[in-house]
Amino acid sequence: MSHPAVPGAHLQNMDPDPHRGEEVDFQSPGERAEAEKPRTRTVRWIGLAGGLLLAVLVYTLMPQDVPHAARLTAATAVLMGVWWMTEALPLPATALVPLVVFPTLGTDVKFDAVGASYGNNVIFLFMGGFLLALAMQRWNLHRRIALLTVKVIGTKPTQMIAGFMVATGFLSMWVSNTATAVMMLPIGVSVLLLVTKIGSGADAAQGTSAAPTPEEIDPQDDEVKEEIVKSNFGTALMLGIAYAASIGSLGTIIGTPPNTLMAGYLSDAHDITIGFGQWMLVGVPLAVVLLALCWVLLTKVLFKPEITEIPGGKELINDELSKLGPMSPGEKRVLAIFVLAALSWVFVPVLFADPMISDAGIAMAVGLLLFLCPAGAAPGVRLLDWDSAVKLPWGVLLLFGGGLALSAQFSTSGLTEWIGERAQGLGGLPVVLLVLIMAGGILLLTELTSNTATAATFLPVAGGVAMGIGVDPMLLAIPVALAATCAFMLPVATPPNAIAFGSGYVTIGQMIKGGIGLNLIALVLITATTMTLGVWVFNLAF
Numbered sequence: 001m002s003h004p005a006v007p008g009a010h011l012q013n014m015d016p017d018p019h020r021g022e023e024v025d026f027q028s029p030g031e032r033a034e035a036e037k038p039r040t041r042t043v044r045w046i047g048l049a050g051g052l053l054l055a056v057l058v059y060t061l062m063p064q065d066v067p068h069a070a071r072l073t074a075a076t077a078v079l080m081g082v083w084w085m086t087e088a089l090p091l092p093a094t095a096l097v098p099l100v101v102f103p104t105l106g107t108d109v110k111f112d113a114v115g116a117s118y119g120n121n122v123i124f125l126f127m128g129g130f131l132l133a134l135a136m137q138r139w140n141l142h143r144r145i146a147l148l149t150v151k152v153i154g155t156k157p158t159q160m161i162a163g164f165m166v167a168t169g170f171l172s173m174w175v176s177n178t179a180t181a182v183m184m185l186p187i188g189v190s191v192l193l194l195v196t197k198i199g200s201g202a203d204a205a206q207g208t209s210a211a212p213t214p215e216e217i218d219p220q221d222d223e224v225k226e227e228i229v230k231s232n233f234g235t236a237l238m239l240g241i242a243y244a245a246s247i248g249s250l251g252t253i254i255g256t257p258p259n260t261l262m263a264g265y266l267s268d269a270h271d272i273t274i275g276f277g278q279w280m281l282v283g284v285p286l287a288v289v290l291l292a293l294c295w296v297l298l299t300k301v302l303f304k305p306e307i308t309e310i311p312g313g314k315e316l317i318n319d320e321l322s323k324l325g326p327m328s329p330g331e332k333r334v335l336a337i338f339v340l341a342a343l344s345w346v347f348v349p350v351l352f353a354d355p356m357i358s359d360a361g362i363a364m365a366v367g368l369l370l371f372l373c374p375a376g377a378a379p380g381v382r383l384l385d386w387d388s389a390v391k392l393p394w395g396v397l398l399l400f401g402g403g404l405a406l407s408a409q410f411s412t413s414g415l416t417e418w419i420g421e422r423a424q425g426l427g428g429l430p431v432v433l434l435v436l437i438m439a440g441g442i443l444l445l446t447e448l449t450s451n452t453a454t455a456a457t458f459l460p461v462a463g464g465v466a467m468g469i470g471v472d473p474m475l476l477a478i479p480v481a482l483a484a485t486c487a488f489m490l491p492v493a494t495p496p497n498a499i500a501f502g503s504g505y506v507t508i509g510q511m512i513k514g515g516i517g518l519n520l521i522a523l524v525l526i527t528a529t530t531m532t533l534g535v536w537v538f539n540l541a542f
Helices: 038-061 068-086 097-105 111-119 121-138 141-153 157-172 177-206 222-229 232-251 257-270 276-302 313-324 329-351 359-372 394-412 415-422 424-428 431-446 451-469 474-485 495-502 508-538
Strands: none
Touching (some): 068 097, 068 415, 068 451, 097 394, 121 141, 121 177, 121 257, 121 329, 121 394, 141 157, 141 177, 141 329, 157 276, 177 313, 232 474, 232 508, 276 329, 329 359, 394 415, 394 451, 415 424, 415 451, 424 451, 431 451, 431 474, 474 508, 495 508
């Protein structure tokens, strides 16, 4: 007869000190953390002190007839801007500053009022988009879409580059550009190893050794990396994937944080609602044209591929597709929900004059549906579970909240009006020139700073200038949001650039070479898009 186990019974025969005679590490994770690099630590301390000093100077030097609330908001904006740009604190941590400063030092500002910005509807729209993206990643739907796109467009070198760019651009409209780049670059590297195989095969043909297969080539080998870096095809493919990840995200409101921030700012500060489908009428044409010109720049001007065929390229794509197998029930159901979400975002506002559900409501409905819908796999498995959902970029959502809280104070404190009054002298300039200047300034700045932080800092400034010169705030908000995403020159500018550079297959010189030309193209296209499609779709007056 067995007796029920008592608590601790399983410990009776255990050595009370199993590590006797061994050195045991009792350090906490914090104690094991690596020290910051001296240069990083110096920059952060300078940012911390410099931000505080500049904030005090701004508050002190602004005219005393400006209300305390407006001066406090200006000082806080400078503080947050410096901290964001120097990363003196983690970006999401800096986004919490409004929750402390405005209720504590402001006049009649309640914590609940500031906190409401962190629950703005565009944050839930972005969250729903990310839940959909996580479900696509969980069932490998994004990978299948990418491989099928490359297969359809073709496997000749220039076709292959176009295929990778189109697939990356389309996915980044719905999936974060970072996740898209992380997925696409390894597939691109597999193609580049075929090129390396060709080079090795030439040597092998003259000697006795056989050319290695791609599986036998170490992608981290220094000689392999050096050969790929010297290859125009390799450079164009790696840069094409990185650039397409940023370009494609321009197409939708949820594609890139600056777009989402712009929608939230315009809604809160100016009572302007941007529909999901409305924005696609502006963003998608811009993304398509910029993507096409990027492909031309990389493959026809700067890095013309030196090969005309990729032996084994078609087989490689087919092999990758065969590894995925037939579409699983879960994959099919996620695809159905993805199509339903996209159609709802586009057509609900068109079919109903006063729809009962907003874009954010659709996003949340899609998220719930993913948690509810069985995957058709093992019993109890859903299309999305919480272990996958916790991978949401919570820090980005906090960053949205901080940017929107700051923007709200620009309006309520009177700072926007004060900026507008000071900007009235710009009213004599052509609006197209102001759009060009605004876009150009943001393009330069976003090469060195977070695109989200840049947009959060300058959207309310752009709104104030627009009010001062008597034009629709959207005319200057649109170029700020679009330009903040178009960072192509430096690895630090955006995660896809950093991922491509970190792979070792692209040099910083090659990235700058491609980025300068693409930035100039983006500047012209952003200005033209704002003044044509933007004016037409949103009926802007100027």
